[in-house]
Amino acid sequence: MEDLETLASAISQTLLTLEVPYDAIRIDIRAGAVVINGVPAQAPREALDHAFQQARLHAETKAAGPGFQIRVHAAQD
Structure with missing residues (x-):
């Protein structure tokens, strides 16, 4: 769970940096x-x-409603 929380925080920062709005x-x-x-x-x-x-x-x-839903996973090697 902690890894996913860290990932969620990093993704949020990336969205902010790229100025991508999102709902949640x-x-x-x-x-x-x-x-x-x-x-x-x-x-x-x-x-x-x-x-x-x-x-x-x-x-x-x-596609989800008027926009998109993105699901992010760690890449499998």
Whole structure:
């Protein structure tokens, strides 16, 4: 859980740095993921994907309402 809390904090900081608005960040303990809800459709997805890849994270994006939900996991080697 502590690793996911650290990951959620780092993701929040990345979103702030990239000026990406979002509604909420939550931790999905069962899936071992951090979930970002309410990312607008016009968010800089390419910059986000690059930031996650640089941090060796795997991000899954799916449409959710008017924007997107992003689920972030540690990358599997």
